[in-house]
Amino acid sequence: MQPLLGEKKKLRGVFGWWPLWQEVIPLEEDGRPDRALIVANLGAGVMIGIRQGLSAIMTASLIFTAAGVPELSDKFAFGITMMWFSSAVSALWYGLFGRMQSGLIGINDVIGILWGTIGGQISQQVDSAQIFPTQLAIIAVSTVLTGMASIIFGQLGLGKLMLLFPAPVTSGFLGSIGFFIFKSSLQISSGVKFHYLWPISFEDFLQPQPLARVGCMFAALAFMRKVPPLLVKAFPYPSVKKLGGLVCQLIPLFAFYLVTSLAGIDMEELTDQGWTYPKQGSSSPSVLWTSRSLSDADWNFVRTTLPSQGLIVMMSVLCTMTGVLGISGKFPRGPLGDPSPDETIDYDRELLTVGWVDLILGLAGGIITFHRLGSTVQLRMDGGTHRIAVFTCSIFCAGLFLSGIPIGHLIPTWFLGGLFMNSSVSLVTDALFSFRQLPKSKWSFLGWKLPSMEYGITIACIVVAIAWSPFAGIFTGLALSVFEFLWHSSQSHPVSGISAGHLSVGRTKRPVWELRVLRREGDRIVLLFLQGQLFFGSADHLSHTLATATDEARLKYCILSFARVIDIDASAARQVKTSVEKAARSGVHVYFCRMTPDVFQELSVAGAIKSPDPALRKVLSDRGINFESWQKAEDTPATFFEASQAESSSGIATFPSRRRMTCEFLPLGTGKFDAFDTESDALDYCNDLLLEEYCYKDVESYKKAYRLACKAGDRLAEGDFEDMHFLPRGTLDRLKPHCEVMNHLPHYQNLPHDCEPTLYFIMRGAISQFEETQNEDVIVARSGKLQTEVKGFTGRGRKRLRARFPPGHVVGKTSFFLTNDGVVDRKVLPMLQVSSRVSGYAEVWGLKRSAWDQLPADLRGLLQDFMLFQLADDRQHALLIE
Numbered sequence: 001m002q003p004l005l006g007e008k009k010k011l012r013g014v015f016g017w018w019p020l021w022q023e024v025i026p027l028e029e030d031g032r033p034d035r036a037l038i039v040a041n042l043g044a045g046v047m048i049g050i051r052q053g054l055s056a057i058m059t060a061s062l063i064f065t066a067a068g069v070p071e072l073s074d075k076f077a078f079g080i081t082m083m084w085f086s087s088a089v090s091a092l093w094y095g096l097f098g099r100m101q102s103g104l105i106g107i108n109d110v111i112g113i114l115w116g117t118i119g120g121q122i123s124q125q126v127d128s129a130q131i132f133p134t135q136l137a138i139i140a141v142s143t144v145l146t147g148m149a150s151i152i153f154g155q156l157g158l159g160k161l162m163l164l165f166p167a168p169v170t171s172g173f174l175g176s177i178g179f180f181i182f183k184s185s186l187q188i189s190s191g192v193k194f195h196y197l198w199p200i201s202f203e204d205f206l207q208p209q210p211l212a213r214v215g216c217m218f219a220a221l222a223f224m225r226k227v228p229p230l231l232v233k234a235f236p237y238p239s240v241k242k243l244g245g246l247v248c249q250l251i252p253l254f255a256f257y258l259v260t261s262l263a264g265i266d267m268e269e270l271t272d273q274g275w276t277y278p279k280q281g282s283s284s285p286s287v288l289w290t291s292r293s294l295s296d297a298d299w300n301f302v303r304t305t306l307p308s309q310g311l312i313v314m315m316s317v318l319c320t321m322t323g324v325l326g327i328s329g330k331f332p333r334g335p336l337g338d339p340s341p342d343e344t345i346d347y348d349r350e351l352l353t354v355g356w357v358d359l360i361l362g363l364a365g366g367i368i369t370f371h372r373l374g375s376t377v378q379l380r381m382d383g384g385t386h387r388i389a390v391f392t393c394s395i396f397c398a399g400l401f402l403s404g405i406p407i408g409h410l411i412p413t414w415f416l417g418g419l420f421m422n423s424s425v426s427l428v429t430d431a432l433f434s435f436r437q438l439p440k441s442k443w444s445f446l447g448w449k450l451p452s453m454e455y456g457i458t459i460a461c462i463v464v465a466i467a468w469s470p471f472a473g474i475f476t477g478l479a480l481s482v483f484e485f486l487w488h489s490s491q492s493h494p495v496s497g498i499s500a501g502h503l504s505v506g507r508t509k510r511p512v513w514e515l516r517v518l519r520r521e522g523d524r525i526v527l528l529f530l531q532g533q534l535f536f537g538s539a540d541h542l543s544h545t546l547a548t549a550t551d552e553a554r555l556k557y558c559i560l561s562f563a564r565v566i567d568i569d570a571s572a573a574r575q576v577k578t579s580v581e582k583a584a585r586s587g588v589h590v591y592f593c594r595m596t597p598d599v600f601q602e603l604s605v606a607g608a609i610k611s612p613d614p615a616l617r618k619v620l621s622d623r624g625i626n627f628e629s630w631q632k633a634e635d636t637p638a639t640f641f642e643a644s645q646a647e648s649s650s651g652i653a654t655f656p657s658r659r660r661m662t663c664e665f666l667p668l669g670t671g672k673f674d675a676f677d678t679e680s681d682a683l684d685y686c687n688d689l690l691l692e693e694y695c696y697k698d699v700e701s702y703k704k705a706y707r708l709a710c711k712a713g714d715r716l717a718e719g720d721f722e723d724m725h726f727l728p729r730g731t732l733d734r735l736k737p738h739c740e741v742m743n744h745l746p747h748y749q750n751l752p753h754d755c756e757p758t759l760y761f762i763m764r765g766a767i768s769q770f771e772e773t774q775n776e777d778v779i780v781a782r783s784g785k786l787q788t789e790v791k792g793f794t795g796r797g798r799k800r801l802r803a804r805f806p807p808g809h810v811v812g813k814t815s816f817f818l819t820n821d822g823v824v825d826r827k828v829l830p831m832l833q834v835s836s837r838v839s840g841y842a843e844v845w846g847l848k849r850s851a852w853d854q855l856p857a858d859l860r861g862l863l864q865d866f867m868l869f870q871l872a873d874d875r876q877h878a879l880l881i882e
Contacts, residue, residue, distance in 0.1 A: 010339055016097035016353035022337045023101040024387040036238065037385065044384030045392025047249060047419070048375055052091070052106055052393060053400045054416055056083030062112035069123040071131040081288050083107055084401035086366035091394035093357040095387045099345060102335055102380050103327060104390055105354055106372045108319065114312050115139060118305060126298045137297035142309040143362030146316045150355025153317060159347030168454040169477035172461020174326050174373070175431025176473045179466050181374055181424035189217040189417030191274040196466055209273055213414040220252040220418035225425070245383055253415050275412050285402055288365050316368050317351070322474065323371030324350045330377055330430070335385035378423045434458055453484050494530050494542045496564055501525030501557070505880045506684035508804045511724060512873070513703060515880070517695040518687055524556040525686045527679060531564040534572040542572060546579040550588040557686040558583060561679050563594035573606035580608055592675040593682040597623045600675070613673040615681060709807040713839030715764040716807035724808045725866055734859055739845035746841055751832040757816040757849045762807050765842030766835040769811055771800045802830050803877070806838055810870050816849060817867070
């Protein structure tokens with residue numbers, strides 16, 4: 001019990017959680033007990049204990065007398081004992097091990113109704129001497145099964161599924177419970193049975209006595225709800241705020257007894273007129289175990305009722321979870337004393353806590369218990385904020401169980417109805433006005449904007465629950481939520497954005513003549529950004545979108561980005577394949593990029609993707625996908641499309657599981673690629689195809705030399721370099737003696753970064769300019785907590801590609817001209833690495849800052865103008881990067 005004595009952090013136990021002292025007793029800031037709050041909690045516990053005691057009488061009546069079987073009706077007193085015992089044990093158990101310090105679990109009328117129905121079946125198929133033992137056996141078996149199922153579900157983590165419950169369904173569930181309490185309030189106070197929300201017999205309801213009791217109930221309700229705020233406003237003291245609600249609840253009861261005493265009306269007369277329950281107490285506590293003999297039960301009949309018991313089990317588990325969900329929805333923040341008031345409720349632990357007490361009660365002679373939504377809400381509203389209130393309720397019920405006090409004879413029915421009605425008003429108003437927290441729909445009626453479809457789900461839950469049962473309302477709400485999801489998904493546009501090749505280019509730096517061609521012919525490339533969850537409901541919309549996008553005469557290439565696609569199912573993947581084939585027949589080639597492993601696998605299995613490029617294969621291989629037909633690396637020559645370690649701008653997360661592909665891919669080096677890691681890679685590929693067709697038909701010799709240097713990996717001659725940038729011939733010959741010529745640099749070789757600032761003139765191969773991310777371990781740790789992948793800015797291998805520079809360009813300009821005095825932080829300067837694209841190795845000339853200062857004045861002047869042109873050209877290219 002150490003946690004109860006002084007720990008400040010919640011500790012888990014086998015049955016749930018160990019309580020903390022600050023959760024049991026309200027404390028002042030200095031650690032002393034808050035006497036006013038203690039009194040409020042004790043009073044709230046007593047009030048809920050009264051409700052639990054009377055609810056036990058009602059539940060016992062449903063189980064043992066509702067079916068009209070004499071053998072069960074004679075055991076009504078026994079049933080009251082069983083209910084009080086279950087209420088006392090369950091309240092004590094949750095007070096000890098429950099997470100919500102003001103939460104309450106107890107018996108429920110819904111399950112009592114089901115058992116009463118089974119009791120009517122027993123009388124028709126079982127001997128009279130076996131009716132009572134058989135009913136007890138069914139109750140015991142279903143209670144034990146409920147406990148075992150709750151424990152198993154909790155251990156398997158199925159409680160977390162309740163977090164997927166749509167908010168409108170939860171709101172509708174709360175509203176339907178409120179309407180049921182409203183109906184019970186009218187029925188209890190009037191003494192007339194109700195059908196839905198109206199009395200079965202209006203003649204009986206309109207008699208003076210029922211109407212007087214209903215009038216007293218509403219008068220008490222108004223007093224309970226309206227007077228406390230006025231008291232707080234008139235007397236703004238903490239004690240008034242804490243105790244005002246409880247006092248206002250008890251004043252109508254005291255006033256009733258005062259009036260009846262002055263009028264000389266005794267309790268028997270009140271009972272005869274229906275103002276109190278009949279004097280029906282419980283039997284001796286020991287009868288709970290001495291009068292039951294399960295061996296006399298008809299166990300064959302018990303076995304035939306297992307399907308019905310399975311329904312009771314599932315409904316009980318569902319009631320547990322919806323009860324927790326409703327309580328946490330009504331009170332999203334824990335009360336004072338809660339060490340973690342904003343912590344999300346662990347639904348699995350709640351199932352374990354309830355499961356263990358149900359298992360114990362089933363073996364000890366009790367019945368199924370679960371979270372009492374209405375009672376918990378009322379307890380909190382009455383001022384029950386700590387476990388002492390729950391313990392008080394348990395002690396009160398235990399006292400009833402041990403003493404056999406006829407509590408129903410002492411509490412007026414209208415007062416009990418008023419207490420129920422107070423909870424009902426709170427729940428119903430929250431549900432009916434929940435549209436205020438929802439967005440408006442696009443439809444209007446007579447100029448008024450109608451609430452959203454989600455509010456309609458809430459109303460549907462309430463209506464169905466009133467007409468049939470709360471569970472039918474919940475299932476209706478879930479079905480409508482699924483329908484709403486499918487409707488919105490089918491109506492939402494699968495494309496979040498669009499771009500074209502003349503507006504965006506890849507990260508490979510291109511000379512001005514290529515950029516001019518891409519600006520002129522780039523609209524032949526369209527880039528579509530898909531979004532959301534692509535499934536069978538949106539397949540037709542997706543197909544129509546792709547058909548519309550690719551139905552243009554000038555269009556030649558369509559790039560589909562799946563960066564914002566959550567998932568895609570087989571139906572949508574097959575529809576994409578059909579659309580791709582249709583586009584190909586029209587002369588439009590479709591390419592894929594930025595796919596998660598799951599999306600890639602669905603598209604590959606459907607046959608939409610045939611030939612992923614090497615960079616994508618490397619990324620997906622690192623993510624756990626095996627390529628059965630992947631050609632060995634040594635059998636594949638280096639090409640323009642091979643990737644370096646830093647040349648994927650998307651993030652990588654490593655997963656230990658390995659998934660085996662069931663589709664066939666074209667080997668590397670054969671065919672054309674149709675899938676890429678990033679939009680930049682796909683744009684580079686399509687740009688290269690456009691340039692091959694529209695740029696290099698009849699061009700100058702230096703442009704042909706540049707093209708060969710990029711395509712075949714040839715060295716770019718000094719003269720061609722100079723012609724590219726309008727430098728006088730011989731400029732590089734004069735520059736070369738001042739440079740460090742670095743030849744045969746292998747792939748992935750880093751160029752010096754922390755030494756003297758250096759300009760690098762690229763003569764062969766390509767240089768990747770990338771950013772090395774910092775604190776990636778922190779990002780990876782966060783991704784693990786959130787159970788998601790590291791995306792976007794993190795790059796691959798702690799690197800993010802900024803640009804790739806082919807032959808004929810100069811890199812290192814930023815650090816070279818800013819020098820140390822102008823650099824904010826050297827960590828933000830891009831790093832340089834030899835790319836595996838373009839050539840098998842690289843040749844660069846390094847001009848250090850010290851050598852620059854020793855250059856002849858005219859040569860330095862030429863290079864300064866050249867560097868200004870290069871910097872401006874880099875900026876121009878940056879504006880076009882996607």
